[in-house]
Amino acid sequence: MNIVLFEKNETGTRFERNDIRINHVTEILGRKEGDSFDAGIVNGKSGKAILSRIREKSVELQFELDREEPPLPPIDVIVGLSRPQTSRKILQEATAVGARSLTFVSTERGEPSYANSKLWKTGEWRRHVVAGAAQAFSTRIPSVVFGISFEEAITQLDCGGERIALDNYEAKHHLADIPFSQSSIVVAIGSERGWTSSERKALRAEEFELAHIGDRPLRTETAVVAGLALLNHRLRS
Template sequence: MNIVLFEEEELERELPLGDERAVHVLKVLRRQVGDDFDVGLIDGPRGRATVKEILDTGLLLGFEWGEEEPELLPIDLVVGLSRPQTMRKVLNEATTLGVRSIRFVVTDRGEPSYAESKLWSTGEWRRHVLAGVAQAFTTRVPQVSWGMSLKEAAAELAGRECRLALDNYEGTVRLAEACRGSGDLVLAIGSERGWTAAERDFLRSEGWTLAGMGDRVLRTETAVVAAVAVARELMGRA
């Protein structure tokens, strides 16, 4: 992890030795009493923590904070629910790239039971998000939701300035040419088997534009990374 993240309520408590963050500080960073390291307050500022004591049960830390982190990019993702191993990659990589929100939707070609996966029901998903935050050396966490329909997600995002759905077959514009300079961008990526004709018709009827990134068929997680990377370039944030 490039930065060690904390919830606000943890700051006054001992960090247990069994916590993966304590293991990282002692075994990977090799910090001793008096040493410091990079820390972040989730959705707050970055700073430095100093190891004050190493007890039999945990670490006592002192914190000094800097300025608040900048807001996340105005990019909202809609992703068709896919296998849990695919969703783990999307959670991590999309967070690392700085998107503002991710909505995982049930699609016509997706397996409905994916919404009941332990990834979601146990809260495991948040671990992958925080790993992406730490990788990016920041503190901002995107909003994540799952299990809604495509229609519900489209209704929530109806007011966004530019809404694009990636599609290999009927994309009418290149992603790199769409919505350049837009203040807000929504990107929809289908599940592992793509959109159905009915879903394409629905998206177009709701004012979405079908866009493509070439003729190669990408995995869902690869399409997410590639599309957000292009969007960052369009926004001058590459």
């Protein structure tokens, strides 16, 4: 982790020495009593935290957080619900690359049982987006939605913004070549087996343009990262 993130209700509290974040600071970074490290509040300010007191079983921190974090890139991702291990990768890596929201949807080729994973049932998913933000040296995490259908996701979108759907079979243009006229983007990416014909028809009906990112079929998590990297570049250029 390139920045150590804490929840809003944790500042000014004592932490156990076996807290994974404290262990990272003292054992991996080698910080001692009186030393500082990069820290921030999830969706809040960033700055420094000081190891003000180290005891045998606990550590006391002093926070000096004075930097406002920039907003997340205006990219909203709709992605087909995949195997839990794949979804974990998407949560972390999409957050690290930069996205404003992640919506995981059921698709015709997706396995319905994936929605019952402990990843979603126990709230484990949040740990992965926080880890992604820490990797990216950011406090901002995307909003995450799950448990809705593909149809709900694409028909309940707010007006405005570019609408792109990644597809290897019927897309005629590369994502890098599609002209953008809007400052925000919704990108839809299918589950591990891709879109069906009826889903492509529904996407087109909701004004999504199909685009590809090359001739090679990619894993869902790889397509998410590659697509986001291209889109972030396009928005900055």
